[in-house]
Amino acid sequence: MEARLEYCGNYIEITNFHHSVDDEKNGNPHNCSFYIKVKSSVFSGIADGCEYDYHELQKFIKALEEMLSFKR
DSSP states (O other): OEEEEEETEEEEEEEEEEOHHHHHTTTTTEEEEEEEEEEETTTEEEEEEEEHHHHHHHHHHHHHHHHTTTTE
């Protein structure tokens, strides 16, 4: 899975996504891993090897989508 949200040249991009269903079922809060790239005006950054909870990541992406559609 790859996801990219962009607005006026600024973006957040998730690549190299992996979700471990077994880790999620076993209660491991670090059940997905990914790389993330961010660009905001003159700032940009890359983090590789991020680990996070799959459901929390879904909430984060939904909030970003709502923000981009001016609902937040």
